[in-house]
Amino acid sequence: MNEKDFFELLHSRRSTRKFKDKKLSKEQIVKIIQAGITAPSSLNKQPWNFVVVQDREKKKKLREIYTNARRRQNLYEQDTVFVEYATPIVLVCENENNDFLYSCAMAVQNMNLAAVAMGLASLQAVAATTFEEDRKAISELFDIPKDKFVMLLLFFGYAGEKPVPKPKKSVDEVVRWE
Numbered sequence: 001m002n003e004k005d006f007f008e009l010l011h012s013r014r015s016t017r018k019f020k021d022k023k024l025s026k027e028q029i030v031k032i033i034q035a036g037i038t039a040p041s042s043l044n045k046q047p048w049n050f051v052v053v054q055d056r057e058k059k060k061k062l063r064e065i066y067t068n069a070r071r072r073q074n075l076y077e078q079d080t081v082f083v084e085y086a087t088p089i090v091l092v093c094e095n096e097n098n099d100f101l102y103s104c105a106m107a108v109q110n111m112n113l114a115a116v117a118m119g120l121a122s123l124q125a126v127a128a129t130t131f132e133e134d135r136k137a138i139s140e141l142f143d144i145p146k147d148k149f150v151m152l153l154l155f156f157g158y159a160g161e162k163p164v165p166k167p168k169k170s171v172d173e174v175v176r177w178e
């Protein structure tokens with residue numbers, strides 16, 4: 001891939017909240033996860049685990065947890081039906097060192113970009129895991145051990161919308177040259 005192609009890919013990623021009701025193949029899901037696990041991690045600890053959710057009933061429950069969590073946080077009302085259409089992946093992190101979250105975030109963006117390269121769309125959502133009670137509910141739903149930290153939800157699928165690009169701050173707004 002040349003430089004131009006890479007930057008085009010980077011700029012074409014959009015958080016997507018509408019997906020087609022079309023399943024991803026196992027190969028597609030594995031490819032996305034492989035992109036995640038090639039990410040750098042502190043001391044190469046690779047503190048991540050992924051729960052791939054394909055079961056309809058569990059997706060419904062996950063949607064309920066996410067929707068209620070958003071309401072409790074007074075976030076804007078969102079049509080969360082996409083949770084049932086996308087392939088949700090729960091990102092679970094080891095909770096043994098305080099840099100585990102940074103390492104897991106590296107894997108998340110690799111997965112987002114892999115999805116774009118594969119003609120797919122994605123969304124990462126922390127609203128579902130902000131409060132401990134919601135993380136607990138997700139852990140119980142997927143039998144995740146108590147000592148593991150449910151970091152966030154990732155959604156992958158075929159885009160059912162073309163989101164308008166979000167305004168981003170300019171370099172001048174965020175950089176101080178010394």
Ligand SMILES: Cc1cc2nc3c(=O)[nH]c(=O)nc-3n(C[C@H](O)[C@H](O)[C@H](O)COP(=O)(O)O)c2cc1C
Nearest residue numbers: 013014015016017123124125126127128163165166
């Ligand atoms: C750490 C993190 C958590 C996020 N959590 C949510 C979420 O819970 N629900 C949601 O709809 N979007 C969530 N987003 C998506 C952001 O709203 C989105 O990245 C932002 O509006 C910029 O849009 P863009 O991703 O299309 O550039 C999250 C993004 C990040 C990086």
